[in-house]
Amino acid sequence: xxxxxxxxxxxxxxxxxxxxxxxxxxxxxxxxxxxxxxxxxxxxxxxxxxxxxxxxxxxxxxxxxxxxxxxxxxxxxxxxxxxxxxxxxxxxxxxxxxxxxxxxxxxxxxxxxxxxxxxxxxxxxxxxxxxxxxxxxxxxxxxxxxxxxxxxxxxxxxxxxxxxxxxxxxxxxxxxxxxxxxxxxxxxxxxxxxxxxxxxxxxxxxxxxxxxxxxxxxxxxxxxxxxxxxxxxxxxxxxxxxxxxxxxxxxxxxxxxxxxxxxxxxxxxxxxxxxxxxxxxxxxxxxxxxxxxx
Numbered sequence: 001x002x003x004x005x006x007x008x009x010x011x012x013x014x015x016x017x018x019x020x021x022x023x024x025x026x027x028x029x030x031x032x033x034x035x036x037x038x039x040x041x042x043x044x045x046x047x048x049x050x051x052x053x054x055x056x057x058x059x060x061x062x063x064x065x066x067x068x069x070x071x072x073x074x075x076x077x078x079x080x081x082x083x084x085x086x087x088x089x090x091x092x093x094x095x096x097x098x099x100x101x102x103x104x105x106x107x108x109x110x111x112x113x114x115x116x117x118x119x120x121x122x123x124x125x126x127x128x129x130x131x132x133x134x135x136x137x138x139x140x141x142x143x144x145x146x147x148x149x150x151x152x153x154x155x156x157x158x159x160x161x162x163x164x165x166x167x168x169x170x171x172x173x174x175x176x177x178x179x180x181x182x183x184x185x186x187x188x189x190x191x192x193x194x195x196x197x198x199x200x201x202x203x204x205x206x207x208x209x210x211x212x213x214x215x216x217x218x219x220x221x222x223x224x225x226x227x228x229x230x231x232x233x234x235x236x237x238x239x240x241x242x243x244x245x246x247x248x249x250x251x252x253x254x255x256x257x258x259x260x261x262x263x264x265x266x267x268x269x270x271x272x273x274x275x276x277x278x279x280x281x282x283x284x285x286x287x288x289x290x291x292x293x294x
Contacts, residue, residue: 016259018034019248020247020248021239021247023239025141027239029088029235030087030088031236038095039066042263043066043070044073045072049074049132049270052132054068054077054079054134055120056134057081057110057119057134057135057164059092060091061088061235062237063235064080065080065088065092065262066262066266067136068080069092070269071270077126077127079103079119080092080104081107081108084107086107092105093105111163111164120171121171123175132182133172135164135182137160137164139157140197140241141153141157142197149198157200157203161200162210173218173221173223176221178222182224182226183226183228184207184210184228188288190204190207190208191294207227208229211227211282218281219281225282226280226283227285229284231286231287233260234259238250255289256290
């Protein structure tokens with residue numbers, strides 16, 4: 001089944017076991033089986049972001065692609081940042097432009113502060129404004145024991161997941177107007193960390209704290225800062241970073257008995273980016289398939 005034919009996950013019966021499908025990090029959505037549902041057939045939009053311009057990191061695939069599609073169908077122009085997954089990024093641009101909105105793609109490593117500044121500058125150049133910043137990109141690897149995590153990998157995880165968020169917020173906020181919104185992707189791992197994902201989980205805890213702290217400072221500017229905490233979501237990170245036996249049973253441990261699909265995350269991001277959440281800042285929305293954030 002091609003990406004353009006992807007159906008609703010419930011219709012597909014997208015529950016484990018899944019085929020073993022090892023990929024090299026960061027993985028490609030186009031090579032996943034079953035194909036993730038990012039909402040092309042289901043997300044309609046109702047004009048909640050008309051006249052807005054958004055930056056979405058990790059926008060080539062997974063949650064980022066679903067958010068890019070939803071934002072575009074709500075009326076926003078979108079710049080997606082991604083590492084080097086060019087074919088996936090092209091698919092995201094296709095659906096953004098198919099919604100009648102302007103789409104821009106910028107590849108590169110956001111752990112580098114200079115690139116983060118360039119992303120913001122490009123968005124201002126292309127759109128004339130920045131209204132929404134979605135810090136979604138993340139680096140993840142699984143290990144049997146924390147002793148197997150190298151210092152270099154620990155550093156890379158923090159630079160990609162935490163430092164980049166700091167760099168991008170610092171660069172974007174001066175361009176954001178009252179009514180702007182920052183939405184960060186934390187995780188259930190911030191609350192219920194897996195030993196095999198210790199460094200990743202630790203960064204997600206840092207993102208949670210950063211969100212709550214920054215929200216207090218930016219209230220006076222009229223900019224809201226919130227976060228979404230996904231549970232297990234079927235994205236390229238899964239087959240490219242987890243052992244094959246974990247991939248085949250991925251999401252089975254949730255009360256719903258399956259992983260979430262990217263399309264099931266997008267409405268939470270739209271809510272936090274739009275006027276619908278105008279009295280909400282410093283909060284976290286869990287999208288976890290029934291697992292409590294505790």
